Amino acid sequence: MHRTFLALNSDPLKTRLDLIYKQANDHITLVKTYAAYARKLKLENSKQLKMFDDLAKNFSDLTSKPSLFETDGNLDEDVLRQFEKEVKDRVKFARLMVAESKENYDNQLKIQKLKDTIFSVSESLGKAKKNGALASSIAAKSIPKSLHCLAMRLVEERISHPEKYKEELPKAEFEDPSLYHYAVFSDNVIAVSVVVRSVVKNAEEPWKHVFHVVTDRMNVAAMKVWFRMRPVEGGAHLEVKAVEDYSFLNSSYAPVLRQIESAKKQRFNFEKTTENVTKDGSNMKLKNPESMSMLNHLRFYLPEMYPKLHKILLLDDDVVVQKDLTGLWKIDLAGKVNGAVETCFGSFHRFSQYLNFTHPLIKERFNPKACAWAYGMNIFDLDAWRREKCTETYEEWQNLNEDRTLWKLDALPPGLITFYSLTKSLDKSWHVLGLGYNPSISMDEINNAAVIHYNGNMKPWLDIAMNQYKNLWTKYVDNDMEFVQMCNFGV
Numbered sequence: 001m002h003r004t005f006l007a008l009n010s011d012p013l014k015t016r017l018d019l020i021y022k023q024a025n026d027h028i029t030l031v032k033t034y035a036a037y038a039r040k041l042k043l044e045n046s047k048q049l050k051m052f053d054d055l056a057k058n059f060s061d062l063t064s065k066p067s068l069f070e071t072d073g074n075l076d077e078d079v080l081r082q083f084e085k086e087v088k089d090r091v092k093f094a095r096l097m098v099a100e101s102k103e104n105y106d107n108q109l110k111i112q113k114l115k116d117t118i119f120s121v122s123e124s125l126g127k128a129k130k131n132g133a134l135a136s137s138i139a140a141k142s143i144p145k146s147l148h149c150l151a152m153r154l155v156e157e158r159i160s161h162p163e164k165y166k167e168e169l170p171k172a173e174f175e176d177p178s179l180y181h182y183a184v185f186s187d188n189v190i191a192v193s194v195v196v197r198s199v200v201k202n203a204e205e206p207w208k209h210v211f212h213v214v215t216d217r218m219n220v221a222a223m224k225v226w227f228r229m230r231p232v233e234g235g236a237h238l239e240v241k242a243v244e245d246y247s248f249l250n251s252s253y254a255p256v257l258r259q260i261e262s263a264k265k266q267r268f269n270f271e272k273t274t275e276n277v278t279k280d281g282s283n284m285k286l287k288n289p290e291s292m293s294m295l296n297h298l299r300f301y302l303p304e305m306y307p308k309l310h311k312i313l314l315l316d317d318d319v320v321v322q323k324d325l326t327g328l329w330k331i332d333l334a335g336k337v338n339g340a341v342e343t344c345f346g347s348f349h350r351f352s353q354y355l356n357f358t359h360p361l362i363k364e365r366f367n368p369k370a371c372a373w374a375y376g377m378n379i380f381d382l383d384a385w386r387r388e389k390c391t392e393t394y395e396e397w398q399n400l401n402e403d404r405t406l407w408k409l410d411a412l413p414p415g416l417i418t419f420y421s422l423t424k425s426l427d428k429s430w431h432v433l434g435l436g437y438n439p440s441i442s443m444d445e446i447n448n449a450a451v452i453h454y455n456g457n458m459k460p461w462l463d464i465a466m467n468q469y470k471n472l473w474t475k476y477v478d479n480d481m482e483f484v485q486m487c488n489f490g491v
Contacts, residue, residue: 016080016084017080017083020080020083020084020087023087023091024087024090024091027090027091027094027095030094030098144461144462144463146461146487146488146489147188147189147190147461147487149483149486149487149488150189150190150222150483150484150487150489151189151219151222153483153486153487154189154221154222154223154225154226154229154483155221155222155225157225157229157483158221158222158224158225164228165224165225165228170239171237171239173210173237174210174212174237174239175306175308175309176210177308177309177310177311179208179209179210179237180208180209180210180313180325180326180329181210181211181212181306181309181311181312181313182199182209182210182211182212182312182313182314182315183212183214183298183299183302183305183306183312183313183314183315184196184211184212184213184214184315184316184317185213185214185215185295185296185298185299185317186213186215186295186316186317187215187216187218187219187293187295188317188461189219189222189223189226190461190477190484190489191317191318191459191461192213192215192223192317193226193227193230193477193478194320194473194476194477195315195317195319195320195321196211196213196232196236196238197233197476197478198320198321198322198476199211199236199315199321199325200232200233200234200236201233201234201476202321202322202323202324202325203234203236203324203325203326204324204326205326206233206234206235206236207234207235207236208326209234209236209237210236210237210238210239211232211236211237211238211239212239212241212305212306212312213227213238213239213240213241214240214241214242214243214246214295214298214305215240215241215242215243215295216242216243216293216294216295217242217243217244220240220241220242223240224240226481227240229481230478230481243294243295243298246301246304246305248304249294249298249301254294254297254301254395255395255398255399255402256294256297256300256398257294257297259398259402259409260293260294260409296410296411297411299314299375299378299411299415300390300391300394300411300414300415300418301391302314302380302382302385303382303385303386303390303391304391306382309382310381310382310383311329311379311380311381311382312379312380312382313325313328313329313377313378313379313380314375314377314378314379314380315376315377315451316375316376316377316453316455318376318436318453318454318455318459318460319376319377319451319452319453319454320451320452320454320472320473320476321450321451322447322449322450322451322452322472323449323450325450325451328379328426328430329379331379331424331426333379333381333384333424334424335384336381336384336422336423336424337380337381337384337385337388337390337419337422337423338373338378338379338380338381338415338419338422338423338424339378339379339380339381339423339424339426340373340374340375340377340378340379340423340424340425340426340431341373341374341377341425341426341427341428341430341431341433342371342372342373342374342425342428343371343372343373343374343433344371344372349371349372350368350369350370350371350372351366351367351368351369351370351371351372351416352368352369353372354372354407354412354413354416355368355406355407355413355416355417356405356406356407359405359406361400361406362406365420366417366420370416370420371425372412372416373416373423373425374431374433374453374455375411375412375415376431376433376451376453376455377430377431377450377451377453379426384422388422390418390419390422393417393418394414394417394418397414397417397418398414401414429448429449429450430449430450430451431449431450431451431453432445432446432449432451432452432453433453433455434453434455434456435452435453435454435455435456435458435460435466435469435472436453436454436455436456436457436458436459436460436465436466437455437456437457437458438456439466439468441469446469446472452469452472454469454473460472460473460474461473461489477489
């Protein structure tokens with residue numbers, strides 16, 4: 001009741017004046033605080049600091065005006081209204097200034113703005129990477145004009161002079177287990193020629209080396225004409241065959257061939273390819289045509305293709321040999337089937353990256369932390385292969401992977417499974433990888449390698465190849481071959 005009595009007897013204009021003074025003083029404190037913080041941030045010469053100082057002075061001048069009371073002690077309502085308007089104008093201006101400069105002083109706002117910027121840049125970078133990966137994949141998997149020209153010239157040569165290119169009888173050396181045998185599976189004529197030339201030029205006894213080149217039906221004529229026009233040097237031996245020459249490789253025998261031929265699997269890989277690739281650039285390898293080529297899976301039938309051989313060295317077509325490789329045949333594989341260089345380091349290139357360990361079949365049989373190894377240069381003991389029945393193991397797992405839930409269509413995952421616990425790790429100097437994607441490999445490591453491997457999209461015969469490594473490949477290109485010059489390989 002006492003408070004009610006006081007309120008009824010108080011002057012409402014005086015209460016209103018007190019509230020105006022309080023609002024003005026609060027904003028004086030706010031403006032002075034921002035000015036002090038600006039000085040702390042060493043913004044003395046900034047326009048912003050001057051504005052805060054001027055605004056604080058204006059507030060102070062306003063509140064120190066002569067008394068608003070009349071001589072009789074009562075407030076003049078018109079004067080109060082004018083005073084209130086001036087204060088409100090300055091408050092409005094002060095709030096506007098604070099709002100405009102708040103993010104310069106508010107750490108939380110700065111942090112949030114920085115986070116938003118980082119997110120935006122990261123999103124743009126992610127899109128750019130995916131688009132770049134897509135463009136790189138298209139460039140890598142497209143047939144260069146020069147390579148197409150070379151194949152056409154070679155086929156034209158065969159058609160024009162059929163008498164020069166009659167089939168020859170197989171040589172005894174092709175089945176001689178005492179010689180050094182190589183398997184090269186490819187549809188790229190110039191790449192195969194570089195592999196063969198690099199082996200022969202660095203071999204101490206080239207006449208003891210035998211090359212088994214297998215290609216597809218479309219390129220077998222061109223491949224044969226090349227090696228008839230440019231015979232292997234040093235007395236080495238070479239045969240060219242097509243996949244179709246191995247009659248046992250049919251869809252009823254080879255599960256992967258059945259999968260490749262399946263229209264359902266064709267759609268799985270190629271429907272909405274562009275959409276899938278741009279969504280997940282890391283899976284691009286699993287969607288390219290190379291994964292669906294039988295040439296990529298012939299490596300699992302080596303004992304059946306070469307029944308009289310004991311050992312064979314598998315070379316990919318994107319490698320260059322820099323040293324004599326006969327030492328590989330002398331390595332004791334200790335009963336293992338596959339001699340390969342391991343690629344794991346830290347958590348990278350472990351089985352978990354290639355196989356689906358959420359599937360119980362994979363989870364029960366394999367260690368997700370097991371170290372992966374590389375294809376590209378592999379010495380195989382075919383006798384141990386037959387003993388361990390590796391081809392049967394491969395086909396069994398291919399049948400289990402009919403729905404592609406264990407791994408995507410590719411050659412390395414089934415290789416890791418087939419030769420699990422049957423692979424002997426070789427010294428890394430035998431096989432240095434990454435010249436098709438990694439610009440940071442040391443030249444000492446490369447020069448010390450027996451085999452260098454251009455795995456990745458930047459193949460040495462493409463315009464996108466890395467210049468620092470390209471000459472290591474081009475020096476083995478047969479530039480004296482007339483069709484190489486005619487097709488402007490630019491090497």
